[in-house]
Structures are given as structure tokens and as C-alpha cells.
Amino acid sequence: MPGGRLSQQDRREIADGLAGGLGYAEIARRLERPTSTISREVARNGGAGGYRAEHAHYASASRARRRRTTSAVADVQTGDPRRAYVERFASMMVEGGLPRMASRVLALLYTSDMRTLTAAELVRELRVSPASISKAIGYLEQVGMVHREPDPVRRLQHYVIADDVWLKAWEVSARTNHNWAETAAEGIELLGADTPAGQRLSHMADFFDRLSEDMSGGAGFQDCLSVLAVAQPSLDPSELAAALGWPVERVTDVLEYAAKNSGQDGAEQPASEAAVREA
Incomplete structure (x- = not known):
């Protein structure tokens, strides 16, 4: 899309266009990009005669990784270990399967002192484009990990982490x-x-x-996760049932399931206490 980063397919079309004798302006028009984007892309990746799509794509990814590493090192050296921690936190989530930008947004929301952050604040803190934030927020909303709240005064959207993130x-x-x-x-x-x-x-x-x-793990395991997500040591089964909108019997069954699978001896303590402490 206009203003976004070039994809691998975009670079293949650039290479095909150059091989076919097209000018930068025509290639840009076909890709719906500024001509300057195409000229810079070609210039830093071998020129019109030496441009190779795969090489350009991997070189771009390598430059991006170096920038992220340099930025994290600079944050530590300039006394901003929190920002470096956010990046490490995000990298851990990426290894777990979340998209990189969505992971960075989630890590920043989770470690912020503020309950909510706006798109402008996310752009400023993560040093990325508004389009990148919009795409990441769209993914996180789709999977239910983040939701938005309108500003009661200004025309802004505030983004909030889901309670069961x-x-x-x-x-x-x-x-x-x-x-x-x-x-x-x-x-x-x-x-x-x-x-x-x-x-x-x-x-x-x-x-x-x-x-x-x-x-x-089947329905029993999913129910167990739901209970333990809201469980606090001070809550008894009836309070947990009220918080979840479930019958007390269902909560009791789940707490017994959790205690049985926690590796602790449920005979020496009530199942609810064992499960909640394990949580």
C-alpha cells in the first residue's frame, strides 16, 4: 500500500520492470508508490543494472535488524533501559508466534504506567509509522488481546490491553x-x-x-484457564462464580481439576486454595 514498506513481491515487480526496460516512474505507478521510493530502493541495491529482488529483500531485512539492535544499545547507553526491555519483551513474544509489530505494541502497552495509550503515543514511543501501528492494532483487536476506548473529549482512540490477554x-x-x-x-x-x-x-x-x-486440553482445561485468569487468593468459589457468571458447581469442578493437575497433594487442603495458590 502507498507509504508502506516494500514487500518481497514488490521487489520482484521492480526487478521485472527494470529487466523490461521500464523507467522508475512507470514502475512506481504500477506499484502505486512514489517515484522516489523506487529510485532509492534501486540505488541502494545495486542500481538499475545490478538490482536483484531477493538480494534487495534480504539486505533490507538485515538493515532493519541492525537498526533495531543499534537502537536498543543506544537506549541502554543513554540511560533508557526501559525501552530496551520493551524490545526484549517483544522479541520473546515474537518467538512465541505473534507478529513483530503487534508484539512491540503489546509490550509497550503492558509496561506503560498509563492505563491506555493513543495511536500517536504508540508511534512516538516505538518510532514507527502510523500505518504500522494501525496494522498491529488491527491484528491485536482481531484476536481479542486489545480493545479501544473513545476519548470523551477529543476525537482520539485509546488502546487498552484485554484483562485476559x-x-x-x-x-x-x-x-x-x-x-x-x-x-x-x-x-x-x-x-x-x-x-x-x-x-x-x-x-x-x-x-x-x-x-x-x-x-x-478440552473443555476442562479451557475452563481452568478462565478461572485462573481471574482467581485471587481472597476469592472463594462463589465469588469466582459471580465474577465469571458461572454456576458455583462449575467453578468447583474446575478448581478440583486444577488442583489434581497442579502436582500438589489436594488431600491436605481444599481444592480451591490449592488451585488459586498455583495460579
């Missing part, structure tokens, strides 16, 4: 594993289970099926 993160990870398994199953059907590729995909499908099942 880590349960949502767990669910996103479980869905990702399920998608991996489904994709592998489609490949097996297409290529044949008795082919070398089909056998590799079969191992992949089995692995991610088991992982997804372990993470989902």
Missing part, C-alpha cells in the same frame, strides 16, 4: 499449531501419504496435532 495469547498459539496441522494434512492429501514428501508432512501433522491438543 495471556489467555488470548495462549489461544492464538494453540490456533497456530492447529493451522500447521491442517496445512500438513492438506499436503498429505495432495502429494500422497506414501510419497517422501507425504511422509514428512505426516510427521509434521502428528506433531502439531498433539501439540494443539495438549494446549487446548
